[in-house]
Amino acid sequence: MSANSLAWESIASPDEPFVQAWEEYIRDIPRLGVLGALQQRLVQLCFPVREGLSANPGYLLATRRGVNPAEFEGAGGIRLEDPAGLKVYLYQTLAGRIPVLETASRKDFESLVQAFYHRNEPVAIPASLGAYMIKGYNNWDRVDRYKRHSGQGFDFTYLKAHRELYQDIFLILTDTEYSGVPAKMLGLKQEEWNRLSLVIRREHEATHYFTQRFFGSARNHPLDEFIADYMGIVASVGRYRADWFLCFMGLENYPEFRPGGRLTNYLGNQKLSQSEFDELKSCLKHAAENVESFAAKNTEVYSPQGRYEMLLRLSRSNLLRLAENNFT
Numbered sequence: 001m002s003a004n005s006l007a008w009e010s011i012a013s014p015d016e017p018f019v020q021a022w023e024e025y026i027r028d029i030p031r032l033g034v035l036g037a038l039q040q041r042l043v044q045l046c047f048p049v050r051e052g053l054s055a056n057p058g059y060l061l062a063t064r065r066g067v068n069p070a071e072f073e074g075a076g077g078i079r080l081e082d083p084a085g086l087k088v089y090l091y092q093t094l095a096g097r098i099p100v101l102e103t104a105s106r107k108d109f110e111s112l113v114q115a116f117y118h119r120n121e122p123v124a125i126p127a128s129l130g131a132y133m134i135k136g137y138n139n140w141d142r143v144d145r146y147k148r149h150s151g152q153g154f155d156f157t158y159l160k161a162h163r164e165l166y167q168d169i170f171l172i173l174t175d176t177e178y179s180g181v182p183a184k185m186l187g188l189k190q191e192e193w194n195r196l197s198l199v200i201r202r203e204h205e206a207t208h209y210f211t212q213r214f215f216g217s218a219r220n221h222p223l224d225e226f227i228a229d230y231m232g233i234v235a236s237v238g239r240y241r242a243d244w245f246l247c248f249m250g251l252e253n254y255p256e257f258r259p260g261g262r263l264t265n266y267l268g269n270q271k272l273s274q275s276e277f278d279e280l281k282s283c284l285k286h287a288a289e290n291v292e293s294f295a296a297k298n299t300e301v302y303s304p305q306g307r308y309e310m311l312l313r314l315s316r317s318n319l320l321r322l323a324e325n326n327f328t
Contacts, residue, residue: 015096016213018168021142022099026088034086035078038101041141043069044115045078054119063119066140078115081107091171093206094308095213099170100202104194106130109174116172128180128262130173131201133208137168169212171205173198179248179262186244200232207231207311215315222266222280226287226322227314234307240295242288254285287322294327 021041028037039045043062046069053059058072069075080086082105090097103109110125116134143166147154159165175198177183183193207228229245246252250261255278257263263284272280291314295301301310313327321327 013094013096013213016169017164018139018142019090019097019099021139021145022088022090022168022170025099026090029088033083034088035080035083038088039077041139042116043140044120046070046075047115047120048076048079049111049114049120049122051122054121059120062140063138066143078111078120080111081105083108091202091206093209094311095206095210098206098209099168100173101170102173102175102198104175106174106176109172109176112172126180126265128260128265130176130178130180130197131205132172133169133205133212134172135169135212136163137170139166139168142166142168169209171202171209173201173205175201180260181247185247185252196236199236200229202232203235204228204232210311211315222263222284223319225262225266226284226319227311230291230314231307231311234302239302240292242292245288246285249284251281251285255281257281283319283323286324287319290322290325294325 025037025041028040031037032040035045043066046062047053047059058067058069058075061067062069062072062075080103082103085104086108087100087102089100089102091100101112103112109130113125113132114121114123116137117132143159146159146165175194177193178197178200183190186193188196205228208224211224211227226245229248230240233244234240243252246254248261249263250258251263252258257277263281295310300306314322317327
């Protein structure tokens with residue numbers, strides 16, 4: 001589906017099939033607790049985060065074939081610093097609702113990311129990252145539901161060909177400082193910055209979910225991050241702030257780059273020359289300033305419909321055009 005075909009009046013989207021299962025998980029929280037309700041369904045939470053666990057035969061049977069983790073010695077379950085502080089809820093996005101696992105504990109955030117994204121291995125998580133979107137998650141609870149519903153007519157080939165029947169997408173978030181930027185850098189009080197950080201992260205990831213569902217793409221790429229940060233900043237303070245975006249990237253003292261800024265997280269394995277990196281920094285700076293100026297002159301972009309149409313406008317562009325002040 002192209003961006004041009006998604007008119008504001010027609011974007012109301014039904015939830016994806018996985019949301020129904022997560023509604024049940026949430027209903028069970030008062031009875032089982034958050035972690036208990038999730039451990040009954042999501043097998044990675046039934047194992048600790050431990051080096052070498054991803055090669056453990058029992059772990060592989062549980063995560064690749066859905067064998068009950070309780071059958072394996074040493075499963076034990078994930079260890080969280082603040083299990084009572086873990087929250088699970090459904091967040092409304094432009095592409096329908098999406099499950100969110102939220103924790104105020106940075107350590108627990110890292111443990112959850114390690115469990116779901118790094119196969120329970122203790123991989124280091126960059127301090128500048130406080131949100132992950134888990135895509136294509138094989139939910140064995142949903143597979144079991146499909147088997148029970150199908151009875152004798154269960155068709156594994158059909159199931160395998162229809163990933164929407166067993167694969168989920170969900171977010172893992174923490175309210176710690178967005179992009180690792182300290183509150184004092186933005187002139188904010190810590191409590192207020194933590195609150196805004198959560199809003200930015202959630203809407204940032206919601207934007208990735210929208211582009212994933214409707215455009216088939218949610219990349220760790222400078223343009224995608226530019227767009228997602230735009231949506232997150234606007235959701236948090238009602239307008240776009242280029243200075244905040246540059247802080248997030250590590251460019252608050254442009255042309256200097258602050259080590260630890262998020263910009264280098266999105267280069268992947270690319271090895272840029274100094275001149276190429278300088279050009280990228282310049283491009284991001286001018287793009288951010290031009291977008292801020294455009295929005296200030298066209299304040300209708302901050303209405304609900306305007307936010308959506310700005311998302312489409314940015315998605316049809318590229319950083320070079322934005323840096324040249326070209327919004328067509």
